[in-house]
Amino acid sequence: MHGDTIVALSTPPGSSGIAVIRISGPDAIGILDTMAPGARAWKPRTLHNRVLRDTGGEMLDDVVAAVFHGPNSYTGEDAAEISCHGSMQIVSAIIEESIGVGARLAEPGEFTRRAYLSGKLDLAQAEAVADLIASETRLQSQVALEHLGGGLSKRITAIEERLRAKLALVEASIDFSEEDIEAYTMADLVAVSDETRREISELLESEVAGGKLRHGMRITITGPRNAGKSSLYNALLGEERAIVSPLPGTTRDVLRERIHIGGFTYYLEDTAGLAEAGCEIESEGMRRGREAASAADLILFVVDAGEGWTCGALEELESHADRNRLLVVNKTDLVPGGGEAAAGSPAGELRTVTVSAVSGEGLGRLREKIFEFTANGEVSGVSRERIALNIRQGMALRRAEEALERLGRELGMNSPAEILSLEIREALDACGEVTGRSAAEDILEEIFSNFCIGK
Ligand SMILES: Nc1nc2c(ncn2[C@@H]2O[C@H](COP(=O)(O)OP(=O)(O)OP(=O)(O)O)[C@@H](O)[C@H]2O)c(=O)[nH]1
Ligand SMILES: [Mg+2]
Structure with a gap:
């Protein structure tokens, strides 16, 4: 239980059919009772259709509401949920009334934080709530749901239990000052340490995919002027987002939009065409484009199938040799035989896709290649178990892995039980950070603080 009672709108602000307001804390039900007399006596977790009134007796709204008695609520505390008409005026009036009779506006994520502090969720599950809310693709929500259901936590808890059992044996040998840890205990410890390390490194393999899945990947379209970059950008987005024109130098700024391929999110960028700079605006546009490309997870270098390779273009392509690159030969509809000139260019060893941004030919193949190039290696690992670590979890488990590596070395050197116990404790502590058992404030x-208000 926490001292005060919090209130917040849990649905997005703005006009909607219904808006949901949540109240949680020791006075939650009492506060609802002041607006809907009798609420204290309601059967919990049951919907009631009532008129809410302010302290002056004025009608606030006709609502559906329910009360929850802790610990049987999301936060584990007494709580109330009000579904009112989705007008911001009504929402504000109900929230103000709640504050007037003793509630306080909730901080971002405070409901979930309270759920965590009451032991309703562990930290990995609380993080999954944020992932679930942010999810945009089915794969993202599937992974978040697996974590929320305790998929990751169970794996960590099993590791912890195994280590804790061994720690007890090792520490017993210190306490009872036996001359040595018995040989069979030693052999067993080596086996458990190796197995645990294997399991942790298996979990760590999902971290790369987790990063890509949560944060998305950046694809930058670049290449010579007029090659059809903006046309390709629009075709991949499925909307006329960028200006397209037969005049070279149309695009000046970097444009960025989200697309989804195979369950992953990509930030697709269109940039200014590359050429000899004419004016200041053009060179600034190209500078921004090059900067975007130098940070891309994948560069789509677009060339016109009908044009040969100018040496400037080749230099530009080579200046990004440290990036993942796909050569996209565009306007194949204009070139019978599909742009062999460009495909057989000095950049021939690059993976090449031929497309027509205008007819749509080859776009499916391009999407497949993008996915193969950026996420395919990862997706199989993620989809098997639907577990994908985030950066924080990865850092903690790497610390556990390192402690177990040291433990392995100490075991090999027949080190004293005190040292072994130190490393096992370190590994346990690191695992505990994932679930929050040993996470710092x-x-x-x-x-x-990264959550939204009302969750
Ligand atoms: N036939 C044909 N025309 C295309 C294709 N893609 C683009 N174009 C045309 O090529 C011209 C330039 O297209 P944009 O998409 O503006 O080219 P860009 O590379 O963005 O040009 P800048 O922004 O100036 O660098 C326009 O007239 C397009 O209609 C294609 O696949 N086939
Ligand atoms: Mg353009």
Whole structure:
């Protein structure tokens, strides 16, 4: 239980059919009772259709509401949920009335933070709530749901239990000052340490995919002027987002939009065409384009199938040799035989896709190639178990892995039980950071402050 009672709108602000307001804390039900007399006596977790009134007796709204008695609520505390008409005027009036009779406006993520502090969720599950809310593709929500259901937590808890059992044996040998840890205990410890390390490194393999899945990947379209970059950008987005024209130098700024391929999110960028700079605006546009490309997870270098390779274009392509690159030969509809000139260019060893941004020919193949290039290696690992670590979880498990590596070395050197116990404790501590058993306050602060208000 936490001292005060919090209130917030849990649905997005703006006009809607219904808006949901949540109240949680020791006075939650009492506060609803002041607006809907009798609420204290309601059967919990049951919907009631009532008129809410303010303290002056004025009608606030006709609503559907329910009360929850802790610990049987999302936060684990007493709570109330009000579904009112989705007008911001009504929402504000109900929230103000709640504050007037003792509630306080909730901080971002405070409901979930309270759920965590009451033991309703562990930290990995609380993070999954944020992932679930942010999910845009089915794969993202499937992974978040697996984590929320305890998929990751169970794996970590099993590792912890195994390590804790061994720690007890090792520490017993210190306490009872036996001359040595018995030989069979030693052999067993080596086996458990190896197995645990294997399991942790298996989990760590999903971290790369987790990063890509949560944060998306950046694809930058670049190449010579007029090659059809903006046309390709629009075709991949499925809308006329960028200006297209037969005049070279049409695009000046970097444009960025989200697309989804195979369950992953991509930030697709269109940039200014590359050429000899004419004016200041053009050179600034190209500078921005090059900067975007130098940070891309994948560069789509677009060339016109009908044009040969100018040496400037080749230099530009080579200046990004450290990036993943796909050569896209565009306007194949204009070139019978499909742009062999460009495909057989000095950049021939690059993977090449021929497309027509105008007819749509080859776009499916391009999407497949993008996916293969950026996510295919990862997706199989993620989709098997639907587990994908985030950066924080990865850091903690790497610390556990390192402690187990040291433990392995100490075991090999027949080190004293005190040292072995230190490493096992370190590994346990690191695992505990994933589920929150041993997470510091600043970690909690960072996680929950990234939530929205009302969750
Ligand atoms: N036939 C044909 N024309 C295309 C194709 N893609 C683009 N174009 C045309 O080529 C011209 C230039 O297209 P844009 O998409 O503006 O080219 P860009 O590379 O963005 O040009 P800049 O922004 O100036 O660098 C326009 O007239 C397009 O209609 C294509 O696949 N086939
Ligand atoms: Mg353009």
